[in-house]
Amino acid sequence: MTEAIAAVAHDRHGHPPAGIMRWLTTTNHKDLGILYMSFGGIMFFIGGAFIMAVRAELLLPGLQLLSPGMYNQLFTLHALIMVFGAIMPFATGLNNYLIPLMIGAPDMALPRVNNWGFWILPFAAVLLLIPFFLQFSGIGSGASGLGWVMHNTSLDLQSGIGIDFAIFTIHLLGISSLTGAINVVVTVLNMRAPGMALMKMPLFVWAWLITAFMLILVIPVFSAAATMLLTDRHFGTHFFDAANGGDPILLQHLIWFFGHPEVYIVLLPAWGLIPHILATFSRKPVYGYRAQVYALWAICFLSFIVWSHHMLTSGLPLAAEVYFMYSTMAISVPTSVLVFCWLGAIWRGAMTFETPMLFALGFVAHFGMGALTGMILPDVAANAQYHNSYVIVSHFHYTFFGGGIFGMMAAVYYWLPKFTGRMFDEKLGRLHFWLTVIFFNVTFIPQWFAGLDGMPRHIADFALRFSAMNLISSVGAFLLGLSQLLLVYIVVKCVRGGPKATGQVWEGAQGLEFTLPSPPPYHTFETPPEVK
Amino acid sequence: MMDETGKRKQRTVQLVVALVLFVAAIYAATFIKLPVWLPALQ
Ligand code: HEM
Numbered sequence A: 001m002t003e004a005i006a007a008v009a010h011d012r013h014g015h016p017p018a019g020i021m022r023w024l025t026t027t028n029h030k031d032l033g034i035l036y037m038s039f040g041g042i043m044f045f046i047g048g049a050f051i052m053a054v055r056a057e058l059l060l061p062g063l064q065l066l067s068p069g070m071y072n073q074l075f076t077l078h079a080l081i082m083v084f085g086a087i088m089p090f091a092t093g094l095n096n097y098l099i100p101l102m103i104g105a106p107d108m109a110l111p112r113v114n115n116w117g118f119w120i121l122p123f124a125a126v127l128l129l130i131p132f133f134l135q136f137s138g139i140g141s142g143a144s145g146l147g148w149v150m151h152n153t154s155l156d157l158q159s160g161i162g163i164d165f166a167i168f169t170i171h172l173l174g175i176s177s178l179t180g181a182i183n184v185v186v187t188v189l190n191m192r193a194p195g196m197a198l199m200k201m202p203l204f205v206w207a208w209l210i211t212a213f214m215l216i217l218v219i220p221v222f223s224a225a226a227t228m229l230l231t232d233r234h235f236g237t238h239f240f241d242a243a244n245g246g247d248p249i250l251l252q253h254l255i256w257f258f259g260h261p262e263v264y265i266v267l268l269p270a271w272g273l274i275p276h277i278l279a280t281f282s283r284k285p286v287y288g289y290r291a292q293v294y295a296l297w298a299i300c301f302l303s304f305i306v307w308s309h310h311m312l313t314s315g316l317p318l319a320a321e322v323y324f325m326y327s328t329m330a331i332s333v334p335t336s337v338l339v340f341c342w343l344g345a346i347w348r349g350a351m352t353f354e355t356p357m358l359f360a361l362g363f364v365a366h367f368g369m370g371a372l373t374g375m376i377l378p379d380v381a382a383n384a385q386y387h388n389s390y391v392i393v394s395h396f397h398y399t400f401f402g403g404g405i406f407g408m409m410a411a412v413y414y415w416l417p418k419f420t421g422r423m424f425d426e427k428l429g430r431l432h433f434w435l436t437v438i439f440f441n442v443t444f445i446p447q448w449f450a451g452l453d454g455m456p457r458h459i460a461d462f463a464l465r466f467s468a469m470n471l472i473s474s475v476g477a478f479l480l481g482l483s484q485l486l487l488v489y490i491v492v493k494c495v496r497g498g499p500k501a502t503g504q505v506w507e508g509a510q511g512l513e514f515t516l517p518s519p520p521p522y523h524t525f526e527t528p529p530e531v532k
Numbered sequence B: 001m002m003d004e005t006g007k008r009k010q011r012t013v014q015l016v017v018a019l020v021l022f023v024a025a026i027y028a029a030t031f032i033k034l035p036v037w038l039p040a041l042q
């Protein structure tokens, strides 16, 4: 590590090497940020393509296109790719690019580790997809169909190389996430410019610091669970094998001890950046800074003690059920503090509605729906009906897409001019926003009602009475997918040219990153800025 | 006396080592400890 710092100090005054070598060997936080974000963007479209096939199968009742096994593989790959391949790497790219700029540091603390952390990702992605493609040439039985944290217990006995590949991928992704998380902790604790006290840090930096702690605590548990599954499958252990004295419910505990904090890991970076955007376009300072920092910590803490709300139908003792019900509902207290602060941020502000602001407001509205629907799920009695139904699918898309993806979109539009030095096409941006809002809701509102009517999730075929809702949802999904292509066009167009962006970019923008020119030079803050 | 950069490097190394050990401890504890006390929940 000391070496790494020295190495970077050494090439600090040089220019980036040209061509592909620049990207393979770079230790520059801005380069790596761009790599991470581009990777996340590409995976967003691959994960989207998989789910288009799923929605095509669900367009009409009956099996038309896919076998049930293929269906399981497709939604599993979709989920793994979206969570671990798209949102998390994109958020990591943002932290790479922005944290050093926001705290006035020359780079991340561990630049080489940063490079490895990124270059693990493409290999992990390929590894995940190999068994999927091998099946078409008759090798193996395809990719894992076990769901995004391997929780689809009805398929526990699925054999084949797909699961081994998924287990290996999970280990690789874990290493990548851990290097990234350790890097964030060390950078934030050690590299702040003089005067940048912890309680002066931008909320995005706070949110990422907390996210990093969460990753450090739960990734080892998920990796260990994956290792145990591997040894159960191949090396004769019986951790999860009831027939030999093991405990299948233990696997559920371990993956949800990871899985619940993971949903906050996906969301916290977005929660951190939304206040920046709301403040900028309301032309007011961030509202309730302290309250938000404490609320983020409270959510971090609570997220570790609620995991079994994913297992309320697995036969826990009544006392445990009631405990997990109330602890889960308690999360709504700090969450409401955040929502209150977001609304406080725009209250009586001089608001304008540029694309980033639209996505930030869309985030507040849709994430709010996700949190509200979440409030009714942990009710022990009601959960017996909701569990494993489309109600759940609708709920978590309001949080993951309405929260996570809307948050990332807001970030793209907010900082793209900073990254590229060019403004994007505002008209197209707004069009993209409205298409996304409309088709997102057309896709996921019907799923809520199909779920209330009793439609189970994880199935390739459904009873006739769910036909209308599925037809609407599928059409919505196709159009939602199509309208995301507009984003590609907007970004490419912006990178290739467009009106020049100023350093400040947005009239009301605050923060150290906006004191630099757009795009910022390759090396920034080599002498730390003065922070008042 | 070490200069400011030297101290920062030292703190970086210490922090990284501590975090890596923490990760290793949790990974190991999942194998050893969790099966023992988790069944209490069931
Ligand atoms: C007030 C906040 C929230 C509450 C009370 C809540 C409650 C719940 C409950 C009880 C379940 C399990 C339902 C079941 O399977 O029977 C669930 C599922 C889920 N939630 Fe939430 N939730 C909240 C926020 C979030 C957030 C912020 C996210 C993501 C960013 C999220 C993502 C998910 C996911 C992905 C699942 C489904 C997991 C699966 O089975 O694959 N939730 N939620």
Ligand SMILES: [Cu+2]
Pocket (backbone or CB within 6 Å): A259, A260, A263, A307, A309, A310
């Ligand atoms: Cu949960």
